[in-house]
Amino acid sequence: MDQIVPKNILICGDAVAEMGKLKTESVDLIIADPPYNLGKNYGNNIDLKDREDYRVFSENWVREAVRLLKPGGSFYCFMGVKFIARLYLMLEEDFNLIPQGWITWHYTQGMGRKRGFSPRHEDILWFSKGEDARFNLDDVRVPQKYYRKRNNMAGANPGDVWQFSHVHYCAAERLPHPTQKPEALLERIIKASSNPGDVILDPFLGSGTTARVASVLGRQPIGIEINPDYIDMANARLKEPFATFDSTDPRAARQSKDLPKETPGG
Ligand SMILES: C[S@@+](CC[C@H](N)C(=O)[O-])C[C@H]1O[C@@H](n2cnc3c(N)ncnc32)[C@H](O)[C@@H]1O
Known part of the structure; x- marks a missing residue:
């Protein structure tokens, strides 16, 4: 098979305005990590x-995203607890997307609270356009974890609670962006x-995590971000050699x- 050379397209501008310039049903997968209003x-x-x-x-950016998604395509959206319930209903009831999963990203470190439980998760909604995702x-x-007859030894389904640590502030890979996501999650x-x-x-797009991972994996990323510094x-991240x-x-x-x-039978 020919090797696919990714064509990375990074656009500086407002998400709604820039998505408005793209062709209807031209995108296979949307991964959105919008500001959470925090x-x-x-x-x-x-x-x-x-x-x-x-x-x-x-509502405005979701409308454009749904227009761009191909039938059968998936739409993943990161969201914090403040708005996630409303977002879920919006995607299902107002935009007729099909719910495929509610993934909890459990991160292992973060600020400690004195009152209330310290937050240790964010969530990712997975919907599709049509049933056939x-x-x-x-x-x-x-x-x-174990060898046993009924297990598929090619490996287990990872489930819908995913543990990945944040990219630590001291790590070499950490960029000056406040909400950089871990690459393995993408x-x-x-x-x-x-x-x-x-x-x-x-x-x-923020610091470019989705574009970097998509490009390394031979997909064609399009990223939109309003801050030119990001x-x-x-762009610099996309040029770095992959280890x-x-x-x-x-x-x-x-x-x-x-x-x-x-036990007998399994
Ligand atoms: C949660 S961060 C994304 C972080 C990213 N996933 C990463 O790993 O670095 C949200 C980003 O949306 C950008 N943003 C805010 N309003 C925007 C808009 N109207 N259009 C495009 N980007 C916007 C912010 O500048 C910020 O970088």
């Missing part, structure tokens, strides 16, 4: 709107829901063990 400082934009403005902002399970299996989404050569759109950051991704699922290092006592 007051983060993204350099030239502050992530703080009143509740209704944030709902309208979300691609799912390449064999590309995302993790090693089984790797799993991209491998599960796209094939080499597919077009993958991230309308809120576009420069993402490994900056994070891994700790289960990847598992060595399958014998069950102490295998």
Whole structure:
């Protein structure tokens, strides 16, 4: 098979305006990590709107994203607890997307709270346009814990609670972006829901994690980002030689063990 040379397209601008220039049903997979409306400082934009403005902002970019998605394509969206319930209903009821999964990203470190439980997760909604969403399970299996007859020893389904640590502030891979996502998390989404050569759109590109991983995996990334400094950051990241991704699922290092006592039949 010919090797696919990724054509990386990074666009500086507003997500809605720039998506508006792209062709209807031209994208195989959308991965969106929008601002969560938590007051983060993204350099030239502050992530703080009143509740209704944030709902309208979300509705507008989701409308464009759904227009661009091919039938059968998947739509993944990261979201914090404040808006996720409304977003779920919006995607299902207002945009008629089909729910495929609610993934919890459990990160192992973060700020400690004195009142209330310290937050240790963010969530990712997975929807598709039409029932028939691609799912390449064999590309995302993790090693089984035990050898047993009924287990597929090619590996287990990774489930819908994923543990990846944040890219630590002290790590060499950490970029000056406040919400850089771990590459292995994007790797799993991209491998599960796209094939080499597919077009993958991230309308809120940030430091460029989706584009970097998509490009390494031979997909065609399109990234949109409103802050030109982050576009420069993402372009520089795309040019770096690839050694490994900056994070891994700790289960990847598992060595399958014998069950102490295998029960008859399984
Ligand atoms: C949660 S961050 C994305 C982080 C990214 N996934 C990463 O790994 O670095 C959201 C990004 O959306 C950008 N942004 C905010 N409003 C935007 C808009 N209207 N259009 C495009 N990008 C926008 C922000 O500058 C910020 O970089």
